[in-house]
Amino acid sequence: SDGYLNLKEFTSVCRALFRNDKGKIYALETKKVNDMFQVFDKNQIVRPVSEFLVVDVQNDFISGTLNISHCSARQNGLEVIEPINKLLETVEFDTVFYSLDWHPSDHVSFINNLPQRKIDSSSPISAEEAKTYDTVIFEGPPLMKQRLWPRHCVQDSWGAELHKDLKIVDNSIKVYKGTNPEVDSYSVFWDNKKLTETTLVSQLQQRNATDIYICGLAYDVCVGATAADSLASGYRTILIDDCSRGVDLKDIEKTKHTVTSNNGVIVDSSQYQLGSPWVYDLSIVWAVPKNSMATSFVTADNLLSAGTILPNPAGNSLLGPSQDRINDKRQKQKRPRTPLVSNIASVFNRRPELGYKLAMELKMLAALT
Secondary structure (H helix, E strand, C coil), X not given: CXXXXXXXXXXXXXXXXXXXXXXXXXCCXXXXXXXXXXHHCXXXXXXXXXXXXXXXXXXXXXXXXCCHHHCCCCCCHHHHXXXXXXXXXXXXXXXXXXXXXXXXXXXXXXXXXXXXXXXXXXXXXXXXXXXXXXXXXXXXXXXXXXXXECCCXXXXXXXXCXXXXXXXXCCCEEEEECCCCCCCCCXXXXXXXXXXXXXXXXXXXXXXXXXXXXXXXXXXXHHHHHHHHHHHCCCEEEEEEEEEXXXXXXHHHHHHHHHHHCCCEEECCCCCCCCCCCXXXXXXXXXXXXXXXCCCCCCCCCHHHHCCECCCCCCCCCCCCCHXXXXXXXXXXXXXXXXXXXXXXXXXXXXXXXXXXHHHHHHHHHHHC
């Protein structure tokens, strides 16, 4: 009804067209259909703007009061610094952002501040029983579900500083979060109640950002919340696995599932070419408009088999080849019309030129299958 085809509708057209004389549908590989869809999809990004977001690589999370190596996952936050620095030295991102937890001393998340607020009767844990890492519910309005943490990243303290070994690039931008004493802020986009956005939101909008690369501490808390908000905001989102460390192994796996199930991508920093930005062929993920019914996506496990890593031929795009170069090449190819074209054009009555292209490509696809 909107005059455009999503991936599901496009697949239905292919299945309707390619049948033998007995009406049996020819076998069509899912990847080939996805590759074809990318060619015709006009709702795609031609010149990506890639931003790198380093989340909360601060002293307190590495060797201070909330050292994540003391949490159940026993992961060492210091291990993220070397691969992050290597990316900063090797990959030319459009902008680099560093987020910092930046709490006032009376912050709601600190367990030592628990007596300052009333626990609601609906809380599963009482004030007397609550201990570090428990989740309680504070009285409202609105009711506030809050995990209790050790005192950490207090404004202007050593613990709130970025680690001394983390590379800080020129013209980078720092984003401060968790500054409201009454509400926590895991995501670098919003506070946990979605009451107030950080400066990151406007910064990304001003730069026409398209692709957000995210990593840091902690994987299953602030990194995961940031990736979820990035996806919800419509950005192509890539979580860098080996540049992140977390608190709880089960929650880390939940974070990965949340990212991939929402068409985000999880990669390893080793999957890049030294001296040039990453270029991933992520057609399976990104060929599909946000509101379409995508059923498959690329994850860390199948990224290399589903796509390729190439030196970037057109600027500092990290996610894919410049579509205008593909279109330029295709426009030089003049093809005669065939009877099949009119059938396709009747399907795409609002965009018959796509019907012509589709007919030619589907004929080639049929020959291959």
